[in-house]
Amino acid sequence: MKLRKTLTLLCLLGMAGSLFAQELSIKVNENGKAGYVDATGGEVVPCKYDAAYAFENGFGKVMKGEKFGLVDKSGTLVVPVSYDELTYDAARNIYRVKKGKKYGYLDGKGNVLLKPQYSLISPFNRYGKALIAMGGKVTADNKVKKNYLVGAKYGVLNADGTVAIPAKYKGLYEFRKIVNEGKVGHGAMLEKVTYYFGDTLLTDCKYMGFDTRGWVALGAGVLDENGTIVIKPATVSYAFRPNAGMARFYDYFTRSKSFNVGYIKLATQQKQTFLNGVQTDFNDATDFMDDIAAIAKNGVWNIVDRNLSIVNSNYKYLTKGTKCGLWCLQTADGKCDFFDTAGKPVFEGQGYAGVFFPRSEQEADQRYIAVKKDNVWGLIDRDNNTVLPFEYEQMTSVQFGWIPVKKGGKWGMQSVDGTSIVPTAYDDITSAVVPDTKAVYVKQGSLWYVYNIAQHKALGSGYKAAGRFIDGLAWARPEKFTVPDNMVYRSFSSDNSISAENFGYIIDNEGREIVSQPLPIAQIEEIRNEILKKGIHPLTQNETKNLLLKISVRSRHYDLNSQISEENWDY
Amino acid sequence: MKYNIICSVVAGCFIASTAFAQEEGKEIDYRRSSIYSVMVSHTDQNYADEIKQAFLDMEVPDKYNDHNLSVKVIDMDKKLKGARSDQENQIITNFLNQNNIGSRLVGKWFNRDAYTGQCDVELVKERGLYNASEFDKAIAARSQRARALLEDAGEELIGNTFVLVNDIRYIDKAQKAKGFATALRIIGQVAGAATGVNTSNLTDNLGDMIESIKGFKVKINTFLYQLEWDEATSANFYQNHYSDTPDESKRKAFELGRSNYKLKFAGKVESKGNTASFMGINEDQPQVMVLKACTRAIDENIADLGHEVEAFRVRVPLLSTEPITAPIGMKEGVSKNSRFEVLEVNEDPETGKRTYKRAGVIQPISSLIWDNRFMAEEEGAPGATLGKTTFKKVSGGDFYPGMLIREIASK
Numbered sequence: 003m004k005l006r007k008t009l010t011l012l013c014l015l016g017m018a019g020s021l022f023a024q025e026l027s028i029k030v031n032e033n034g035k036a037g038y039v040d041a042t043g044g045e046v047v048p049c050k051y052d053a054a055y056a057f058e059n060g061f062g063k064v065m066k067g068e069k070f071g072l073v074d075k076s077g078t079l080v081v082p083v084s085y086d087e088l089t090y091d092a093a094r095n096i097y098r099v100k101k102g103k104k105y106g107y108l109d110g111k112g113n114v115l116l117k118p119q120y121s122l123i124s125p126f127n128r129y130g131k132a133l134i135a136m137g138g139k140v141t142a143d144n145k146v147k148k149n150y151l152v153g154a155k156y157g158v159l160n161a162d163g164t165v166a167i168p169a170k171y172k173g174l175y176e177f178r179k180i181v182n183e184g185k186v187g188h189g190a191m192l193e194k195v196t197y198y199f200g201d202t203l204l205t206d207c208k209y210m211g212f213d214t215r216g217w218v219a220l221g222a223g224v225l226d227e228n229g230t231i232v233i234k235p236a237t238v239s240y241a242f243r244p245n246a247g248m249a250r251f252y253d254y255f256t257r258s259k260s261f262n263v264g265y266i267k268l269a270t271q272q273k274q275t276f277l278n279g280v281q282t283d284f285n286d287a288t289d290f291m292d293d294i295a296a297i298a299k300n301g302v303w304n305i306v307d308r309n310l311s312i313v314n315s316n317y318k319y320l321t322k323g324t325k326c327g328l329w330c331l332q333t334a335d336g337k338c339d340f341f342d343t344a345g346k347p348v349f350e351g352q353g354y355a356g357v358f359f360p361r362s363e364q365e366a367d368q369r370y371i372a373v374k375k376d377n378v379w380g381l382i383d384r385d386n387n388t389v390l391p392f393e394y395e396q397m398t399s400v401q402f403g404w405i406p407v408k409k410g411g412k413w414g415m416q417s418v419d420g421t422s423i424v425p426t427a428y429d430d431i432t433s434a435v436v437p438d439t440k441a442v443y444v445k446q447g448s449l450w451y452v453y454n455i456a457q458h459k460a461l462g463s464g465y466k467a468a469g470r471f472i473d474g475l476a477w478a479r480p481e482k483f484t485v486p487d488n489m490v491y492r493s494f495s496s497d498n499s500i501s502a503e504n505f506g507y508i509i510d511n512e513g514r515e516i517v518s519q520p521l522p523i524a525q526i527e528e529i530r531n532e533i534l535k536k537g538i539h540p541l542t543q544n545e546t547k548n549l550l551l552k553i554s555v556r557s558r559h560y561d562l563n564s565q566i567s568e569e570n571w572d573y
Numbered sequence: 574m575k576y577n578i579i580c581s582v583v584a585g586c587f588i589a590s591t592a593f594a595q596e597e598g599k600e601i602d603y604r605r606s607s608i609y610s611v612m613v614s615h616t617d618q619n620y621a622d623e624i625k626q627a628f629l630d631m632e633v634p635d636k637y638n639d640h641n642l643s644v645k646v647i648d649m650d651k652k653l654k655g656a657r658s659d660q661e662n663q664i665i666t667n668f669l670n671q672n673n674i675g676s677r678l679v680g681k682w683f684n685r686d687a688y689t690g691q692c693d694v695e696l697v698k699e700r701g702l703y704n705a706s707e708f709d710k711a712i713a714a715r716s717q718r719a720r721a722l723l724e725d726a727g728e729e730l731i732g733n734t735f736v737l738v739n740d741i742r743y744i745d746k747a748q749k750a751k752g753f754a755t756a757l758r759i760i761g762q763v764a765g766a767a768t769g770v771n772t773s774n775l776t777d778n779l780g781d782m783i784e785s786i787k788g789f790k791v792k793i794n795t796f797l798y799q800l801e802w803d804e805a806t807s808a809n810f811y812q813n814h815y816s817d818t819p820d821e822s823k824r825k826a827f828e829l830g831r832s833n834y835k836l837k838f839a840g841k842v843e844s845k846g847n848t849a850s851f852m853g854i855n856e857d858q859p860q861v862m863v864l865k866a867c868t869r870a871i872d873e874n875i876a877d878l879g880h881e882v883e884a885f886r887v888r889v890p891l892l893s894t895e896p897i898t899a900p901i902g903m904k905e906g907v908s909k910n911s912r913f914e915v916l917e918v919n920e921d922p923e924t925g926k927r928t929y930k931r932a933g934v935i936q937p938i939s940s941l942i943w944d945n946r947f948m949a950e951e952e953g954a955p956g957a958t959l960g961k962t963t964f965k966k967v968s969g970g971d972f973y974p975g976m977l978i979r980e981i982a983s984k
Contacts, residue, residue, distance in 0.1 A: 028895045034965055036895065053896045053963065068940060087958070144865060147948055544686040551643035556629050559646040562613060562653075562664065565671045572643040573680030573687070 026062065026075060028054045038062055038073070046077045058090055059110060072097075072112050081112040094161065098123070103140070107163055115163040122151055123159065127202040130161030135197075136169040148198035156197075157229075158207050167210065167229040175211035175219045177243035178204045184361075186296065186322045187285030189250060190243040192219035209244055224249065232268045244268055248290035248308065252282060263287050265295065265310065274310045288322065294345035296320055296329065303331055305345060313345060323359035326368040326384075330357045338373075349373075349386055361399040364437070370418055372397040372405060381405060381418065389418055402437045415442065424453055435470045441511030443468055449481065452513035462513020469506070469523065474538055475516065475530050477506035477523050485520045488569060490550060493557035494522045510538050519546050525553050548572045604701040606733040606885060607640035608633065609678060610871075613665075613740040617650045620743050620863065624791065627864040628741065634875060636887045636905065638700055640734055642677050653740050656794045661838040665738050665796050675834035676827070678734050678800050683815060690824025692815050701730045729927065732802040733884055736836060739871060740794040791866050793844040795874035797882060798836040809833060839885065842877040844870035868947040876906030880982055888977045891915070897935055897964040899978055902943030906980070907962055909939035913978040915969060932976060933969015937962050 026038035026046050037049035047054070053065040061072040064083060071083035081088070087100035095110035099118055106118030116123075122135035138154025157169030167174070179193035192211035211222035213235045223235035224244065233241055238251035239261075247269060253262040261282045264275035276297050277286070286298040294305050294313070303317035317331035317339070328348065329341045336355040340348045356374030360367035369383045380392030381400070390397075396408035404423055407416050414426035415434075424431060430445035431453075444453045449464025465478040485491055485500050492498045505520035508529060516538060521529055532549055533541070541549065551572045560566050612628045614621055625646055633639040647668065655662050669675075679685075683692035814827040879886040887905050892898045901907055913936070916929040941963035942956055949957040966972075 030895050142948070144862060144948065149950070542686065543688045547687070548643070555643060555645055556626075558644070559614060559625070559648050560644060562647045562649050562668055566644060568687070570644060571672075571677060571687075573677040573685055 026057060028056065028062075036064070038077070046075070047073050048077075051083075059092070059095070061112065063088060081108065085118075094126070096163065109163070116159070116165075120169065121154055122197070122199065124197065125200065125202050126159075126161055127204065129203075129206040131166070131203050131205075131207045132159040132161075133157075133174075133197055133201075133203050134159045134165070134169045143196070143198065146198065148200060150196050150198045158203070158210065166207065166227060167225060171212040171214075172216035173211070173213040173219070173222060174216075175222055176203060176205045176207070177209060177211070182283075182285045185285050186288055186320045187283070188322070189284070189289050191240060191284075192222055194219045211241070220254075233266055233271070237271075237273065238266070241266070242289060246290040246292050248295070250287055250289050250295070252284065255279075263297065265290065267308065276306065276310055288320075291327070291343035292345070294341065294343070296331070305331070305341065307345070314339070314341075321357055321359060323368070323371075325363050325365075326359055326371070328359065328371070328384075330359070332357075348384075349382075352386065358397060358399040360401070361433070362401050364402060366403060367400050370400040370405070372399065379407075381416075390416055390420065398433065401433045401435075402439070404434050406431050406433055413444070423455060428453075432470070436472070439471065439511075440474065441471055441513075450478075452509060452511060454512050457512070460513075462509065462515070465509075467506070468509075469526060471511055473530060473534060474511050475533060476509055476511075477521070477526050478509045479503075479506040483520070490554055490558065490569060491520070493554050494524075508533065514540060517541050517546055517549070519550070521550065522553070528553050604729050604733075605636060605638050606735060606887075607638040607700070607730070608735050608737055609640045609642055609674070610737045610739065611642075611644065612646055613653060613738065614646050614648050615650070615652070615742055616648050618743050623863045624741055624743060624867060627867045628739070630864055631868050631871065634872065634904070636889060636901075640678060640681060642674070642681065644672075652742070653794075656740050657843060659841050661841070662796055665740075666798075666838065669736065669738075669798060669836055670832075673831040673834070674736060674798075675800055675836045676831035678736070679731070679802075679810065679834050680827075682731050682734070685827070686819070688824075689819035690814075690816055690821065690827060691819045693817060697730060731800065731807075734800040734802070735839070735885055736798040736800075737871075737875070737878075738796040738798070739874070740796070741867065741870075742792050744790045744792055791844075791863075791870055793867070793870040793874055794841065795844075795871065795878065796841050797839040797878050797885060799839045799882075799884060801835045801837055806834065840878055840881045842874045842881065844873050865948050872904050872947060873906075876904070879980070880906065883982065886979055886982075888916070888979045891972060891974050891976050891978060892961055893974055894972045897966065897972065898961040899964065900943075900961050901978075902945035902959075902962050903949070903956075904945045904947070907937055907942055909937060909942065912936055912967065912981045913964065914981050915972055916977040916979060918977065929977070931969075933972060934967040934981070935964040935969075935978065936967050937964055 026040055028036055029039045029045070029049055030036050031049040033049075035049040036051045036054035037045060038047040038054060040046050047062070047064070051064040051066050055063040055065075057075070061074055061080065064071055064073055066083045068086065069083045070085045070088040071079055072081035072088070074080050085099045085101055087098070089098045091098055096115060097108040097110075097112070099106050099108055101118040103121060104118040105120045105123045106114065107116040107123070109115045120134045120136055121138050121140075122133065124133040126132045134157045135151055135154040138151030140149050141152045142149055154172075155169050156171050156174035157165060158167040158174075160166045173194070175192040175194055177190040177192055178195070179191040180188070181191055182188045194217065206227075208227045209232070210225050211219050212225050213219075213222045221236050221239055222241070223231055223237065224233035224241055226232050232244065233249060239254040240252040242250040247267065249266045249268060251264055251266055251273070253275075255261070258279060259281075260279040261277075262275045263277040263280065263282065263286065264273060266273045277299055280286070288296045290308070293307060296303050296305055298304075298320070301318070302315060303320045304312045305314040307313050314331070316333065318334040319332040321330045321332070323329070327343050331339050331341070333339075338354045338357055340354070342348055352373075352375065354373040354375055356379070358372040360370060370381055370389060371384075372379060372381050375392055378392045379394040379397040380388055381390035381397065383389055390405070390407070394407045394409050395411070398406050400418060403418050404415050405418065407414055407426065409426040412426045413428050413431040414422065415424035415431060417423050424442065424444060428444035428446060432443045434442060440456065441452050441454050443450045444460055445451070446460070446464065449466060450468050451460035451464050452462050453460045463480060466481045466483075468478040469476045479502070483502055483505075485502050485505050487500055491500055494504070495501070502520075504523055506523050507515050507519070508517040508521060510516050516533060517529075518540075529549065532552065547569075551570070558570065560570070610633070612625070614625050614628075629645060633641070653662065653664065655664070680687075682696055683694065684696060685692045809830075814823055814830065816823045887901065889899050889901045892900060912934055914931045915933040915935060917932040919928050919930060921928075941959060943959040943962045944954045944956040946954070
């Protein structure tokens, strides 16, 4: 009995697997019409369609005329043949459909999820947001070879098909223009861009700008992710992306060409101005971080709270860690006060008089701060523990776990774990520019050398100037360096002149010269891509010549009646 | 026993279905012709630079291999005499001959090092020596089969190397567009005041460009030459010029013998000179208008040359047979009147030589012709998003995906 039950179950599973694996097959009859048959050849969907496509998601797509629909395995037409386009998005288990010029969505079972009334639905971005539009006229932009809409109204769609922001705004803008990156005034402003078919939204759409004009973000209002107005249009000229319930703003006055600077409290729409009639580069105030912000007034930095009351003042300089969540305000005499994002003082009483915050955005780097105390530098962590002792004449920022240090008048590189990466033996040193870099540059006398980390030494020749290593290659120009004067080299310049400063060799991170003939520095990216195609190796004379010809092809031209000399030919 | 048999049957169902799914994912190989495309730039004309840049921006059509050499643009400061004639143009032929283009195309096929004379067959393998692993074994064994495989590929690949010389002239049909330019200036001034950025200069330039560029079109005469690669030529190359190691004597012999590698004139077409539809196109982007006009005209000429010259005609594989579809469209000259033969490929197991036999004839369904011309999608042209053309069978037996199709000449 037990065996019988087991066998029955196995057969059912097998049959289910067979049915699952073997969808209905397409059949085309003698009249060229398509339908579906089952495994025995019995017709399940009559051959009456102009085309039939393989089953997917349990449905077969059928076409009649130029319209599409869906049939299920029983032959039922679950989606009428009425759509001009019908495409399955397996990642989201939804069908993107088009009727006439309108887009919409069906769910995975073929039910209408979003009625086809949108003239545009963008692909979803990594935050699960898509741009939707109603109305407008399809227009081609041939510079970028894409279409866009003129005169449409825009909104935002969530990944589950619900509308986050209804498509009723002629102007809908993202906080995507980053200003003052790495500086104290770092923030995101609204930017008017053209959304082309196929483009995605860039941000998480937690806040969006909006207005009724659609051609410039100046004076736009702000919506939150539910479409609620948090700043009304024409309240401010420029609003920065809100943070901690506060939005930094700048009001511009055309007559005086000056600005007022302040903050809006989103909860109350209360607008408070801190600076009046100033010229600005948006680097004189910070966004709110939790409970505090900083504003520069009359050359002095002030810490303010949510009521814009000054809680600390009289600072000459402000340095902000990009991601480490710390600020350093320095008085004119060099004394440093540190604050966290809640405005709480940190490192109180330590007497620090200089700081370098981590430069990279790597999470692991954010713990380490280089500080100066009693005229020497050391490295501390966020808990004020000493990581590298206070014995260095100079330090700069931690970058990918390494920090340039100066001792005995010479530069070297230390790891945050105390390992010596480069001994303090050089006149200057560059920072690591990528994680796990294989090489940095060290300077001896007037020349720069490649210092190979693994081999613990400077390799190869010295160079007067050099570029940074990317993918193991860099340009470098030796002290004595000449560029051949011929048509190929002259073609790199618009006035047919040759300047040695525009050329260099190509080296790898072991100091090997990969190309020992001058190549144009301006085209280093193209050169690097060509070399990487066949792997990094010193190029032969022939390979170098062909590379030079390839990157100069756009600028060379010849007379139809001429016999062109061999230096211009690759084969 | 019964239990075990049933389990096996069940397992077999799963295995069979998986195998079916894997077969559908197989890639389709086929040999393409190779082209070297060069332009004659008329420096006496307006927009010579823009046309040159547009030509250099053009991609090699995806149905052909890129066999371009390092010289792409040749200048003339006047009209090309005899450009409109259907006959071979001696000025162009002289340029190709005195610059030994034929030998350079051969040099590229074998990756010839100009300094050492060393060659290899990697490009031949990449473009069409399907039995590459067989070839490597044959080379290692120094067998005749290696030579036979290479020669088969050579015949179909190297012999199908073409040069296209495109004589491009601009046709001026300027029209005024003052109203639009004025509107741009006003918007620019308002935006400039709000942001503190002076955009008035920018909109002045845009206005001027619009007034002079609207209505741009080109006329292109394309001359087609084919590399001569017969038995005598290939034998001479392999015996006297090919070496897989540096060889000074063979290097010199090739340099002295460059004129042995010849091109023959194969045909010539002239573009219709229709103004490419600029429907919906922004008028303030003249460079893209130039690119579109040039690309459409050259694509049209390539398609016409394919109609005239059988060896140059495009062959593509069938993507599916139910319905019958192929990745070819209006760019290749497909129209409702086109007829295509479906080719069955047979390979001689001894020599590896491939031959083609007609297995049937198909015809495009007029409402399902893919408009894959340059920027057809941006234009909103019907059929631009199809991705392939659907055909119906006119005659023949069973087809299967991977069979090649080739247009039947209607002239």
